[in-house]
Amino acid sequence: MAKGITTREQNYSQWYIDIVLKSEMADYSPVKGCMVIRPTGYGIWENIQKHLDRMFKETGHQNAYFPMFIPESFLTKEAEHVEGFAPECAVVTHAGGKELEEPLVVRPTSETMIWAMYKNWINSYRDLPILINQWANVCRWEMRTRLFLRTTEFLWQEGHTAHATEEEAIAETEQMVHIYQKFAEEYMAMPVMVGTKTEQEKFAGAVKTLSIEAMLQDGKALQAGTSHYLGQNFAKAFDVKFQNQNKEQEYVYASSWGVSTRLIGGMIMSHSDDNGLVIPPKLASLPVVFVPIWRSDEEMELVLKNADEMTQGWDKLFFKIDDRDNVKPGRKFNEWELKGIPIRIEIGPRDCENKEVVVVRRDTGEKVTMPMEGLLPKLEALLDDIQDNLLANAQKRMDENTHIADDFKEYKKAVKTGGFYKIHWCGENSCEDYIQERSKSTIRCIPYNGEEEEGECIVCHKPSKRRVIAAQSY
RNA sequence: CGGGGUGUAGCGCAGUCCGGUUAGCGCACCUGGUUUGGGACCAGGGGGUCGGAGGUUCGAAUCCUCUCACCCCGACCA
Numbered sequence: 001m002a003k004g005i006t007t008r009e010q011n012y013s014q015w016y017i018d019i020v021l022k023s024e025m026a027d028y029s030p031v032k033g034c035m036v037i038r039p040t041g042y043g044i045w046e047n048i049q050k051h052l053d054r055m056f057k058e059t060g061h062q063n064a065y066f067p068m069f070i071p072e073s074f075l076t077k078e079a080e081h082v083e084g085f086a087p088e089c090a091v092v093t094h095a096g097g098k099e100l101e102e103p104l105v106v107r108p109t110s111e112t113m114i115w116a117m118y119k120n121w122i123n124s125y126r127d128l129p130i131l132i133n134q135w136a137n138v139c140r141w142e143m144r145t146r147l148f149l150r151t152t153e154f155l156w157q158e159g160h161t162a163h164a165t166e167e168e169a170i171a172e173t174e175q176m177v178h179i180y181q182k183f184a185e186e187y188m189a190m191p192v193m194v195g196t197k198t199e200q201e202k203f204a205g206a207v208k209t210l211s212i213e214a215m216l217q218d219g220k221a222l223q224a225g226t227s228h229y230l231g232q233n234f235a236k237a238f239d240v241k242f243q244n245q246n247k248e249q250e251y252v253y254a255s256s257w258g259v260s261t262r263l264i265g266g267m268i269m270s271h272s273d274d275n276g277l278v279i280p281p282k283l284a285s286l287p288v289v290f291v292p293i294w295r296s297d298e299e300m301e302l303v304l305k306n307a308d309e310m311t312q313g314w315d316k317l318f319f320k321i322d323d324r325d326n327v328k329p330g331r332k333f334n335e336w337e338l339k340g341i342p343i344r345i346e347i348g349p350r351d352c353e354n355k356e357v358v359v360v361r362r363d364t365g366e367k368v369t370m371p372m373e374g375l376l377p378k379l380e381a382l383l384d385d386i387q388d389n390l391l392a393n394a395q396k397r398m399d400e401n402t403h404i405a406d407d408f409k410e411y412k413k414a415v416k417t418g419g420f421y422k423i424h425w426c427g428e429n430s431c432e433d434y435i436q437e438r439s440k441s442t443i444r445c446i447p448y449n450g451e452e453e454e455g456e457c458i459v460c461h462k463p464s465k466r467r468v469i470a471a472q473s474y
Numbered sequence: 475c476g477g478g479g480u481g482u483a484g485c486g487c488a489g490u491c492c493g494g495u496u497a498g499c500g501c502a503c504c505u506g507g508u509u510u511g512g513g514a515c516c517a518g519g520g521g522g523u524c525g526g527a528g529g530u531u532c533g534a535a536u537c538c539u540c541u542c543a544c545c546c547c548g549a550c551c552a
Binding site for chain 2: 032050060085087088108109132140142143144150197201202203204209211223226228258260288291293294295296298299325327328329330331332333334335337346349350351358
């Protein structure tokens with residue numbers, strides 16, 4: 001059993017904190033609400049970046065970088081945007097030993113800076129579309145923070161695109177939310193619900209917000225990524241017009257989309273267990289670790305020699321031989337389990353004699369003896385199997401915990417225990433507020449391509465045309 | 475901002491009510507030896523001035539005043 005990790009049953013929140021700190025993913029910093037992402041955690045982020053970046057570039061996007069300081073006046077140009085973000089902005093008022101002429105906001109998101117620049121770059125329909133992404137840090141002064149899920153400063157990517165037509169901008173918005181869905185499922189083994197946010201929950205300044213919502217082990221929802229159709233809101237705020245083929249001046253249509261280090265929190269709460277982290281193989285910076293076992297110096301030499309020989313020609317980043325002589329094997333087993341390494345290979349004198357090794361998979365703990373000869377393809381297949389198994393488990397959890405609810409009292413009771421609930425909702429803000437106040441849950445999204453179904457609002461009983469997803473959330 | 479709580483070694487805590495030699499304990503750390511197929515054991519060792527400031531006293535981690543920080547619940551939150 002794991003030492004010093006609170007079990008999920010005892011206290012799910014504390015379990016999460018224990019996992020993050022003990023696996024050395026991250027640590028609290030001296031600044032309240034800000035965390036340090038340690039090598040173990042940063043490696044996961046690098047893999048997230050690697051794969052997403054490729055997906056962005058394959059769909060025609062390019063990376064760029066914009067400044068982290070935004071003149072305060074920029075924020076106020078879009079009315080809803082400023083209302084949504086002003087309360088959580090950090091503002092620099094002094095620099096270089098003097099008070100600044102105009103305060104600088106530490107970006108909470110970059111729409112304003114980017115549209116101030118796009119104004120200079122766009123004149124003609126020939127300048128469009130612009131498909132830019134940036135990897136950056138942003139700062140939002142949240143009152144309550146949680147490691148990875150909500151921190152004052154966090155890392156993310158933000159895509160900002162400019163288009164000549166509404167159709168094109170909407171298509172971009174939809175394309176990106178589906179890229180997020182694909183990434184979540186294929187790489188993170190984290191199934192998600194794709195849908196539209198309600199008017200009240202949408203991004204400040206957007207016409208429409210699409211999101212992916214994951215279901216974590218405790219049944220709570222996590223907004224794991226968003227893609228916004230911004231219409232002409234920012235183009236109007238920053239006066240970004242282009243001349244179309246009919247010689248007319250027209251405001252540019254826009255999208256923006258992002259995922260953050262929050263994904264790492266989602267990954268942890270999707271797959272990890274009471275023994276520690278469980279990393280999906282496709283995100284693991286170290287897929288395989290060897291734990292050699294010996295009693296004497298002679299045995300040590302023998303075992304290490306065998307391990308070296310059998311891994312000749314393997315990718316150095318694929319495996320590590322944990323040859324520390326001052327730590328016992330049992331401890332190593334536990335350490336690597338805690339760190340979530342997908343496959344552990346035990347190799348001792350007995351195995352060397354039989355020319356075999358013991359292969360242990362992290363997700364199920366299953367141990368299998370395999371011959372040293374021709375091991376690599378088997379490990380690769382096993383990694384694929386682990387990846388598939390994690391996704392299947394997460395999918396099963398989501399399916400089993402997605403329910404239909406038609407009676408508010410029953411819903412209120414049920415939602416406390418977690419899970420997604422498909423409910424009818426009339427579309428009124430007042431009913432949405434009622435749900436939030438009475439049940440501590442929120443409408444997560446209106447499912448994308450959701451089936452039409454006649455029904456009545458769970459609150460006011462007025463007609464509803466489709467079901468929405470409601471749940472408790474992080 | 476309202477309610478509650480905590481500050482003593484890197485971490486977790488005891489000691490505080492009822493002031494009294496050198497401030498303890500567990501984990502971690504360091505050295506040596508024995509160990510090594512699921513978190514080793516023995517021996518030795520280093521490290522704190524008790525969140526901060528002021529006061530009472532022969533004497534303060536302990537009592538008093540002020541102050542700071544952090545945590546939990548609530549409010550808030552792509």
